[in-house]
Structures are given as C-alpha cells and as structure tokens.
Amino acid sequence: MALWTLFGLSSGKATTTWPAGDDADGQDGLLGMPRYNPQACDEGCRICAEVCPTHAIEAHDDKLSVDYGRCVICQLCTEACPTGAMTPSNDWAFGVRDREDLVWASGGAPTAAPGGTGKRAFFRSLHVRHVDAGSCNGCESELQALNNPFYNLHRLGIFFTPSPRFADLLLVTGPVTRPMFEPLLAAYQAMPEPRWVMAVGTCAVSGGIPGGNYACATGLEGILPVDLYLPGCPPNPAAIIDALLIFLDRAPQRVSGGRVRD
C-alpha cells in the first residue's frame, strides 16, 4: 500500500523560485537564438542566408537582416558561418509585444520597450486557453511542463482553463493548418472581452518550417491580432513563463530591434 501523500510531503519542495528568487531557471546549457555580430561578417558572404531552412536571414544589398521570428534554432547558420558572425548563445527569452522587435535590421537602433496596455486587473490572475493549431507537439510538451513541480505555473497566478469561455489569453501554437483555421477562430469568438492572443513558438509567429505550403498558413499573421510573440523551437518553459510575465507587465521585455538588451 503506497502512501503517496506522505511521500509527497516528505519530498519537500521541488519548485524553483525563479524568476522572483535566486534559484536557477533550469535551462543550464540550453542553446538559444544565434547571436549576430555583423562586424565579423565577410564582405558579400551569404552562407548563413543560404543554409537557413526558414529564410530567417535575408540579404539586402550587402546587409543582412535576421528575423528571429523565423528562427527555429537549428544552429545550421552557426555551424556554417566561417567567421563567427553567427554564434550560438543562451538567449532564449525572446518574448516581444511587437513583431518588428524580432527583426534585426542594420541601422535600426534598439528602441525602448513600450509599457503594457491596461491589464492591471489580470496582474496576479490570468487564465489561458491553449489552442494547438498544428504544432509538432514540442511546444505542447513544454507547455505541459509548466505545471510540473519544477516550474509550477500556478504559483504565479496563471492557469490553463478547459474552455475559452473562462479565458483571458488565447495561447496558440502551430502554423495554423487548414482544418484548424475554423476552430481557432471559433475559440477566439468564444472568448469574452477583454481578450488577448499570444503566439508561442516559431510556427505560430511566422509559420516555421512548414509555413506557407499547401497545408499551413504562416502563423497567426492576418488571422488573429497578436499581443505577444514568443519565437523558439520550441520555447522552453522558462521562456514561456518570461513571456507571460512580460505580457502581464511583471517582467521587462528584453528584446527590441532584434537585439537582446543585457
């Protein structure tokens, strides 16, 4: 006869106190978006743009623009780069409010991240309805991890609800496949106002690898109004927590103009 309650109580707390406390965020050694250092680029070298599977890196007359909203963190560019202009990094906290903040275009200066818009009432209590619009299940795995004892999303006052009727935030993963288009819109319609939308994962932000083919749209652009973008393939649970806190104005946005502010 197993005494689970006793076991649970005697196991102590497995929850990290991050981000409020000093505990680790649990992402030791995790690689994030490649960091771009344009000074190290060779003249006219376009190797990274050619290998990028989602065309996140584009060349415009001798300058490169990196759209982190399309990055699937495959590290092909960092391996192909001969000079070290593209280097692997641990930058995974890429939640942003405006889509343009994910695009690194030379000449653009980092702008001050704007503040939030009237979500004071939801500061400590947010209900999220997740819709899988055709993801690969990686994002779902990380979202399901949010309620494990390590991350324990409930301590931050954020809950997943079973029905869009109770939801404040619609969290969408996947590039929006053709059959999921109608149900996704129905979920949005079923939410009472005020309501917001968050795109989690590169597929939802920009379509990812399958975006734009016969079966998929290119993420939520043009389908729903998005209030927060979080690229990543998949974004780890700490990144998702960070993005949710950015959404609630409980954490500062770290990325603007494609640059990570340290």
Next chain:
Amino acid sequence: MTSGMLILSFVLWVAAALIASLRRWAVLGRALLAAGALSGVIAAIVGLPNPTSTAVLPLRLAGEAVAFRLEPEALWLFGFGLAPALFACALGSPSHYGRSGWSFGAAFSLLGALGVFGLQNGAALLVAWEAMSLGGAIMILSERLDSARGSTVLFMLALLEVGAVGLILAVAILGLGTSSLDFASFVGAAAALRSTTQIGVGLLVLVGFGAKLGLLPFYEWFPGAYGSGSGASGAILSGVVLNAAFFGMSRGLFEWLPPSPEGAFPLLAIIVVVVGTVSAILTILYAFQEDDWRRLLSFSSAENASIAVAALGAAMLFRSYGLRELAGLAWTVSLLHLAGHALAKGSLFLTADGLQRATGSYAITASGAGKYWLFGIGALLGAMSLSAMPPTAGFVSEWFVFQTVFQGFHLPNLAGRLVLALAGAGLALTAAIAFATFVKVFGIGVLGRDVNRNAPISRFYSGAVGFLGLAVLLLGVGMPVWLTALDVATARHFGAAVARQMYVGPLLVPLTAKFAFISPSLLIIVMPLLALVPVTLILVSGRYRVRRSPVWYGGLSPDPAGAATTALAFSNAMRTFYSFVYRPTAVTEREADAQGYFVRKLAFEHDVAPIFGPLLFQPAVRSINAIAGKLRLLQSGHLNFYLGLIGLLLVLVLGLTLA
C-alpha cells in the same frame, strides 16, 4: 336542472353512437359527443355539492327496477373526467382511419362511464362496466395506429375480464343475501356476512375495479393498449373512465362494506394501502423508462390511480379505528387527486396528439414546440401538476396525501402506524420518480429544439392544451373554493363536513393549521411578485453591450440535435440503478467486413422487462394451454367416445334427479 343536463348528455351520446354506426358525418358525431360532455360538465358544476335526485329508469333487470342517481363525489369525478373528454372528442383522433368507429367507441365509453357513476343496480352496473371496457377497445381498434393493436387490446380485455369476473362474484355474493341487486340493500347484506367473507368481497372489489385502475398486476395492459391508440383515446380512458372505476371502488369499499369491527385487525384496509403504494412505485418506475408519450402517460395514470387507492386505503384504516375526520380527509384527498390528475393527464395526452400531428410520431424526441406559448404553458402546467409542483392541483393533492399519511400516529396500533409510515416512504419515492419522469417528458418532448417537427402545432391543440393546463392551475389556486363542493358528500359518509375543515381562509390545512399548511392561493400572487426581482435585474443590466457567440463545442459546430440528450440517455442511470426491477436488455449489432474492422452500420436495441408478464401471466397462459391440450382429448372425433360421454351424462342426470 342537473338531471336535465344529464339526460341531455345521455341523449347526445346515444345520438352520436347512432350517427357513428351509420359511418357518416364524423364531424357531427364528434360535435355531439363534445356537446354531451359539455352538458355533463355543466351538470356537475350546477349540481355540486348536492346529489342528483333519484330517477327510476324505465327498464327492469332481473325482475328489479333500476335506479339512477349521481352522488356528489360521482358528480365531482364525472365532471372533472369529462373536461378532457370534451376536448378529446372535439378534436378527435389524429388517425385517418376509423373516425366513425372511434366516435362509436367513445360514445360507448362515455355512456358506460355515466352508467357506472349513476346506476344503482348491480346487474346494470356490470352492463355499464362492460360497455365502458368495450368502448375503449373499439376506440383503439378503430384507430389502426399500430399493427399489433389486436394483441394489445386482447390483452387489455383479458385482464379487464378477470376484473369483471371478480366484480360479478362480488355483486353476486352481496346480492345473494338479500336477493336484490340494488345497492341500497348491499349495505345490509354485507353487514350480515362473516368478516372473512367481507374481506373476500373487498378483495374481489379491489381486483374488479383495480383491473381498470392499473393496480398490480393489472397495470401491464396499460402500455400496450394505450400505446396502440391515440392521445385522444388516452384522454378519455385516463379521464372519465379511470374516474368511473375509482368511484366504483370507493363505493364498493366504503358504502357496501362496513368498517372492520372494533378491535379487529383492519386487514382489508392494510391490503389496500400496500397494494396501492407498491403499484404506484412499480408503475412510475416503468413510466420513467418509456420513450413513447402514450405509454409513459398510461403508466403515470396507473401511478396516480394507485396513489388515490392508497389514500382510500388510509381512509378505510382511519375509519376502522373511528377516526372519522381523518378518514374523511383521506377520502377527500383521493377525490382531489383524481380531479387534478384528469385535467393534467388530459392536457398531456392532447399535447401528445398535437405533437403527433406536427411530427408524425408519438416518440419523446425534440420537437421545439415550446415556442407555441399557449401550448407550452398548458403542457408545462400539466407536467407540473403530475410532478406535484406548486401551485398546481397536483401539488395540493400530493401534499394532502402526505399530510394524511403523516397523521398515522393517531392510529392506536403499531401495524397501522407502520403501514402508513411505509406508505409515506413509498409515496415519497414515487413523487421523486414522477418528478424526473415529467422533467424528461416536458424537457425533451416539448422544449427540445425543433428538429423533427414538419408542421406547426395546430391552434386547436394549443387552445385545448392551454385551457386544460390553466384549469389545473385554477383548480390548485382556488382549492378553498372548490372544496366546498364536497361538503355534502363528506357529511354523508363521515358525519362531519370534513371538506370544510381542510381550509382556513386562503390556507389549506390537514384539518388543523397547527400541523401544517400551504397556500397556492397566496403563492400565485407572491410568486410573480418575487419574479420581479430577477426581471428588474435583467432590465437594469441591459446597459451592458451583449455579444452573442455560438455554443462552444470544441471548435466545430456540429448539429446540436445530434448531441442533445435523448430519452434513453435521461433514464439510463435509473435503469442501471434499478436493474433488479427492470432487468434491462441492450443489444448491439454491427455490420462490418469479415474481420470486423470496417464497420458500416451499427444497430442498437434496448428494452426493459415487465415483472408480472413473465412471472404471472405467461405461466398462467402456459398452464391454460397445457390444460387445453389435455382437454383436446374431448375433440377426439370418435363417435363411440361421444356416445359414451352422452351415456355418462344421462347416468349423472338420472342420479341427480332420483337423489
């Protein structure tokens, strides 16, 4: 005046029967039936609270004159039973066939019922009784709504004949003593019998009238027979015919038989209470599992009749201990119960007919009839009354039944108190199941979305159902007024005008306000006032912008009718819980490829098993068949055998005459 209206009813119904036998002018026939019913109702309204004057009919049966008189309780039950019959005859059967046959049957039933209510002669009573049964059979057979109607009607008649045999025996035993079949002499004749014989006669009366009322085991013909007919037939059978049967039983058990002597164990009363309670429980359990309007309502009629019988038994029990006022209370309660039941059941049977004309079937499925507001309100009030919801008449009578049974502590002996306590528990169970049953009927059958409805609900049906429903409400709300109609009746039977003690101003009380009280008359004023609160809130909140979005199913919008609760789904939990009673069967058949992987079609059949059919009737039928098989020897076809038999008979006759 009363007698005149009654004679008018008689004449109109006879005329309707004649016209029906000519197989023409069906509408005229129905109009005559309805007019006769109307005059009957007027007679009741005018005549109460006094009985009619005795009239001697111009015919002699078995050498005796036949008297005709309607007692006040007879007028009460007759009038209330005729109200639904009025509408049923006016609207007629929805079947396209046998219109004249139906009118003929209806006329027969109504005439028979009139006779059962009023004739004061045993032989005449039996004739009227048989005419009533036959009329019902003719109605159902003419309608041709079900191809199996022959066997169901035959089953009905068979069980009714068992009852008739009981009645014949009872009448014969009572008439033997005084050599007269007039009811006036039955009282003295019964008093002269031994107590065991009295109990035996009481049981014969119970069986005789119980076969029609639906006491166990006789309720098993109800679903088949009602289910082969229409709602109009059901309204007549459950209204005036049921009331007539109850009146006969009440007269038999209360007037013909004396109360048990002082100190004797009131066996008959206890048997009546127990039979009534158990029948009520069984019939409402089966009612809940039905998915056909007529069958469900038929079981519910049996249940309500059983409750009235249980109240009657309680009255007998109180009377045998000299508690005359409590006996009067219980007896009046049974009359109130059947009055409300007739109106409510009539409204629901006509609802079923109205829905059948619109959807084409009597199945309890979504029909979206709720938007016809008069129809819906009438059906709602009928359903509320049958599930004992305030402020309807059903609530009043059910409440009174419980208050009567709760006062069993006045009884001096343990057996009586125990029986009444257990009866109270049983009646509480039936009330709960009845509530679930009528939620199912109304919720699915009337309120469901209009998937199956091809045609609108006819105005006439809306009017009839609405009228009867509102009548039920009026009966409940105005009960202090209507109770005065039973003053004379209760005075005659119990020595005191008990009916007058059942209300104090607008309050209804079980003889004393200190015990308990309710007041539908006040409720009907208070409830709308209370409703002002939510109405105000709705009006005030109108300033918020409303955005309507479709029902959330998971992203797609399936046909909502497919996902709706079905009749079976609603009753399924009870079916599993009470499976020791129901012994349900469920059979799934799949049509697939050879290995069973690619399923093309799925068929599902479900059923509940009756109790007395396999337990009682089928063994009886088998044994009769066995005996008949043995007796077939008589049909040997051998001349010598017949000659031998004749010889034997001759010897017997010689022996008898010489001895």
Next chain:
Amino acid sequence: MIGTRIRSVTAETLATEARALRDTGGRMQFAYAWSPNGDDIEVRYVAALPERKDFETWLLRAGNEVPSLAHIWPLLGWYEREMMDLSGIRFAGHPEPHPLVLREGAPSRGNGQDFLKHPPVDGGHHLPIIDAKDIQRLPFGPIRADVVESAEFTFFYVGEHILHYQPRLFFKHRGMETCFNGRLPSDAVVVAERVSGVGTVGHALAFCEAVERAARCDVPVRARALRVLLAELERLYNHLHYLGHLCSTTTLKVGEAQGKLLEERAKQLNARLTGSRFLRSMLAPGGLRRDLAPDKWLGEALEALRKEVIAYVDRLEASESYLDRLITTGPLPKRVAFDQGATGPVERASGLDRDLRRDHPYALYDELPVTVTTLEEGDAYARERVRIAEIEAAFDLCQRVLFRLEPGPIRTDCVAPPLSEGLGWSEGPRGSLFYAVHIGGDGTLARVKIKSPSFSNWRAFPLTVHDSNMMDYAINEASFGLTIAGCDR
C-alpha cells in the same frame, strides 16, 4: 546497401503476393506512392520477411486503378486512403474509400493557402450508419479541454457504455513530407527533427540512416554509439512523461507530479548534454554535427535519476487503486494488433514480439544487448509494464554506451548520388519509424515518405474503445501513449 531489396509486382499479382507474404509469416510495414518523373506514379509496399535483417519493397507501376489490399492486410487501409488523397490513385475495392488526410476540397499541392480570402469549410466526418434513435452522440474536439493536441473524437454512447468511437485526425496535417522536397539531405535533417517534437531523435535517426544507405557511407563507431545514447535518452524522457500522464488520468496526483518532475530532470539532463531539451541539432547524415563530452557527469546523473525512477515505479506498482484502473482496461487482442499493424510497446504488450533494434539492428544496436519485453494481456497495465521495462533497459544501454565510448571521428562525408534511394528505420519510444528517401536528379530530395508509429497505433486504438465505458476512455488513451503530430505530419 540501401536497406531493402526491391521487387517489381503487377496489379494482377499483387493480391497473390500479399497472401503469400501473410502465409509465410511476413509482415507488411507500410505503403506509399511517389512520382519519379512527374507523370507516372509508383506504388511501393515495404514488407518485413521473417529472419531477415533488411526489408523487401514491392514496386508497382500504377495505372488508373490498383486493387486494394485492405481485405488481406487491414493495416494498408489507411495507407491506401492517404495515397488516394495525396497522389490521386484509385484503389478498387477499398472498404472505406473516404478522405483521410485532406478535407473535402483541400488541395494536395501548391502554394498560397490564403485562408482569409477563401476560408476553408469543414466537411462532415464519415461515420457508420447508426440505426438507433436513442443513442447520444458526443463530438469532442478538435480543441479539447487541457493542453493537448487537436483531434476530434466522436462517441456514440448511452450513459457509460460506448457503442462506437471514431477519432478524426489530420487536423494537424502540415504537409511535412513536402517540406523536404528540394532541400539538400544534410540540411533537411532539421526538417525531420521537427516532424514530431518529442520524437526528434527517432525521426532524425531514421532519416539519416536512409540517406546514409542511399549514399552507401559508413558512419563512424563513436557516432553510432552516441546515436544510441541519444535515442535511449529520448526514450527515457518520453516514457517518464507517459507514466506521469497515466497517473494524471487515473487521478493519482502525487504520482503525476513525481512523474512529470522526473521527466523534467531528464529534459534538463538533455539540455546540459546537447544544448537542447529535445536533443535537437545533433544528428546529420554521416554522423553527428558536433561531438559530445559526457565524461563522468552523465553516468552519475543517469544513475541518480535511475534510483529515483526505480523508487517511483515501485511505489506505482504498490498502488492498488491505480493498478485497479489499469488492469483489464482497453485490451488489445493479439490478432487485432497484428492486423492493424500496431507497433512499439503497444504491440509488445499484446504478445507480438518485435523490436527494430533487435530484429533489424541499426546504429550500434547490433553490438549491444537489447532486452525486449513482451506481455500477453494487452491491457493498459501490460502497456505500462512494457514501458517500465524499456525504461530500465534504456538506463542499462546508456551506461553500456558510456562505458565503451572511445574517442574518434564523429562524422564522415555523406553525399547521396542523384536518383538514389534509401530506407531508414528506428525504434522510437512509440514504435517503429520508417523513412523512405528518394534523391532527385540534382542531388536534392525528391520524395520523403515518413511512416510514424503513431499512424499505425491510432488505427488500432479505436478497436479497444468500442463497447468499453466512458470512465476508462481517458486511461485507455493515455495507456497507448500516442502523439497526433506524428500521425498527422
């Protein structure tokens, strides 16, 4: 060697060949269609013969119609429907010729899916004729209550009793197979990693093996050993997630929490080892993209995790209420599992002894002892026990790999010549995974067929739900441990 022998068949001999395969104890694996030159269509059937380590492929040049083999090999029913949708072939005599992968009117190729101008309209779901007026119908989905994948399930039920159950998948069809077309094999491995997010290594490994077989290149020993390590680490976190999820459906709350915590520890271990919680960006045709340095820390970390997992599993085995909900729930008979092509722990729990690691070794599995546990009952408890045995075997294999790891090269050149083809496979956490790769004339990928284990198991699952009850449904579904992304691709 390309991993399979190829034989030509004709439409006339097809049925005979199929029956012969069944009679000799072989097993059909999957079928697909492709168009070598844009006009003709080739249908390929891949089968496994007993006692052979490679596979056999039948090649059929399809005319207008191909006879359906669904009555001989019921598992081919879905493959034929997929081919009807995506390649337009007609299969004569198919018992369920309804669209499977695409919805009515959806295109199977092309670009520019502008949903806003032409919003797709959802057609109905093809269901059997239900001849019963009182059955309730529950259409559940595609957006379900919880953080789960999207699929629609239709239940026909009365109270607790489920009369018929039909899942409708392919809401998540992303057309991943077409995403390979036109890419270089060495770069396209990142596409294979993202077909099923939690099956990254399995898919990438099968894809790489297919390309390597087409290129006929030999992968260095160290790379093969590390591939085994990565595959077993993936099996580990997937099975731990499975146990946590199973506890969640049986409402064993602390068990669920502990299971999910152990999965999190495994994923953090993955991140520390490879930089990705899902072990991504490691595999490439020819070996690994970069070397790993597990040194001593991985062995100790795995041992610590193993102790926790053993304690957890022992506690689960002692929880009677939990076991009570698993025993006799959702039994999958052996014959049904065989006919429907069930694979992985699901088939091994129903008595079919098959594991690609042992029967058709790849990576370094031919030099390592592979313990395959098979049970007979086929119920949810058996499926759980098979996975628990696989967890223990995974720990064992990881330690063995770490023990015999030698320094060495981790990648060779691997260029598949134009117009070559290769078959790759791996035993993922959910079962057998196949990749059939065809290289085009310019050296880029022309056609990639992905046979995922969930595609096979989703066919078998409904057959365990008919005539079961609603309370057991969630537990039964969790005990199968299926993904929808892997099935829908």
